[in-house]
Amino acid sequence: MKIRKLLFVTKFEDLCYDALNSLLALRNASLEHVVFLNVIERDKVAMKRGSGYLKEEEVKLKETANIRFIDWAENLFEMGLEVGAYMEVSTLIPEILKVAQKELPDLIVIGHSHKGVLKQLYAGSDVTELIRRTEIPILVFKHRIEDNIVPEKLFERPLFATNWSDTGKKSVEYIKDLKDVIGKIHIMHVVKESALKSLDTHEVQKVRKVERKRLDDLCDELEEAGINAKPHVYVGDPQKEIEKAAKEYQASMIILGSSEKAALLERWVGSISKNIADQSAFPCLLIPGNKNI
Amino acid sequence: MSKKVLVVDDDQDVRSFVVTVLEENQYIPLVAQDGVEGLEMIEKEHPDLVILDVLMPRGSGIRLYHKLKTDETLEKIPVIMFTGIALRSFLKSQKVLDEFKGGEVPKPDIYLEKPVEPEELLAAIKKKIG
Numbered sequence: 001m002k003i004r005k006l007l008f009v010t011k012f013e014d015l016c017y018d019a020l021n022s023l024l025a026l027r028n029a030s031l032e033h034v035v036f037l038n039v040i041e042r043d044k045v046a047m048k049r050g051s052g053y054l055k056e057e058e059v060k061l062k063e064t065a066n067i068r069f070i071d072w073a074e075n076l077f078e079m080g081l082e083v084g085a086y087m088e089v090s091t092l093i094p095e096i097l098k099v100a101q102k103e104l105p106d107l108i109v110i111g112h113s114h115k116g117v118l119k120q121l122y123a124g125s126d127v128t129e130l131i132r133r134t135e136i137p138i139l140v141f142k143h144r145i146e147d148n149i150v151p152e153k154l155f156e157r158p159l160f161a162t163n164w165s166d167t168g169k170k171s172v173e174y175i176k177d178l179k180d181v182i183g184k185i186h187i188m189h190v191v192k193e194s195a196l197k198s199l200d201t202h203e204v205q206k207v208r209k210v211e212r213k214r215l216d217d218l219c220d221e222l223e224e225a226g227i228n229a230k231p232h233v234y235v236g237d238p239q240k241e242i243e244k245a246a247k248e249y250q251a252s253m254i255i256l257g258s259s260e261k262a263a264l265l266e267r268w269v270g271s272i273s274k275n276i277a278d279q280s281a282f283p284c285l286l287i288p289g290n291k292n293i
Numbered sequence: 294m295s296k297k298v299l300v301v302d303d304d305q306d307v308r309s310f311v312v313t314v315l316e317e318n319q320y321i322p323l324v325a326q327d328g329v330e331g332l333e334m335i336e337k338e339h340p341d342l343v344i345l346d347v348l349m350p351r352g353s354g355i356r357l358y359h360k361l362k363t364d365e366t367l368e369k370i371p372v373i374m375f376t377g378i379a380l381r382s383f384l385k386s387q388k389v390l391d392e393f394k395g396g397e398v399p400k401p402d403i404y405l406e407k408p409v410e411p412e413e414l415l416a417a418i419k420k421k422i423g
Contacts, residue, residue: 077347
């Protein structure tokens with residue numbers, strides 16, 4: 001699936017032009033259309049005692065967003081990209097889904113601030129809800145914690161953590177379509193410690209060997225598609241190990257498939273993907289499973 | 294016979310403003326909310342004039358203008374650009390599209406940057422279609 005159109009959801013505090021700019025490398029992977037969405041939360045303009053519906057506030061907020069979008073759009077238009085914009089008073093997730101249904105983007109980008117309120121607003125439950133309700137991949141964008149700067153080359157060195165699920169396979173196909181923007185990809189699988197509980201060293205090493213072989217095959221597949229790939233086997237708690245690997249290999253982002261079956265059980269999405277999207281220092285590309293089970 | 298003018302703009306306030314100006318001056322207003330709907334209306338209704346915004350959902354005025362001016366059956370329809378996007382950016386984008394898609398589109402005859410007074414809009418409409 002090529003990324004031709006992306007939906008860029010912003011509240012301006014968390015995702016600005018620098019973030020958008022770092023995504024423009026996707027032009028090498030067929031990006032031709034960017035749609036902006038600014039959702040003004042209802043409580044900002046809701047009826048208040050003595051003042052009624054704050055129409056003036058709505059106009060002010062919409063026009064403020066419009067002015068920002070016009071400025072961004074001019075830059076993108078000049079690059080030959082197609083641009084659209086929505087400014088709506090609504091509730092975040094339903095509005096994202098509504099716009100996604102109209103525009104059919106190939107990627108949804110949402111922000112994640114390391115600050116408190118926005119963290120709650122955009123990550124955590126919201127991401128979980130989005131993953132549950134859409135098949136469109138979601139990029140949870142983050143600024144670098146240490147200096148709050150946008151990672152310049154987001155796709156240069158991703159880390160893909162696979163759990164060998166069907167969604168993992170879907171993620172591989174998605175990654176292949178990013179071959180013109182990915183510099184080198186690190187592929188990892190985390191073996192749970194429980195799988196290594198054996199007195200026999202040979203058995204323990206066998207587990208590693210099997211997983212390593214699967215990763216090697218996957219790397220070969222990606223290299224055939226023109227992507228430089230490096231395999232890694234880790235052992236332990238998946239969330240901690242994924243974060244550790246991302247740091248060790250200075251990943252530019254983490255890519256995770258999210259299993260639909262597990263999502264229903266509130267496990268994979270409810271824990272690993274959600275927690276990484278919510279707590280990791282790295283931007284996360286979450287690839288939801290198909291919604292047909 | 295009254296002339297048909299199509300307004301393509303995603304902002305309802307702007308559509309209402311233009312429609313009022315048109316109705317008060319005996320033009321027949323048609324409206325579309327985005328570039329996709331706009332093109333469908335143009336192909337169906339063949340309006341005498343199009344008043345076109347740029348930044349819209351589901352297809353911008355940038356692409357629609359380029360499409361109109363490179364389509365033999367539609368290129369004669371006059372267009373007034375009516376937008377917040379600067380003319381400079383508009384022209385650059387058309388140049389990029391020319392290189393990318395082929396063809397060389399003419400500059401829009403009239404480019405109005407929002408907001409404008411009703412008199413200014415009316416004068417522009419009259420200049421194009423009388």
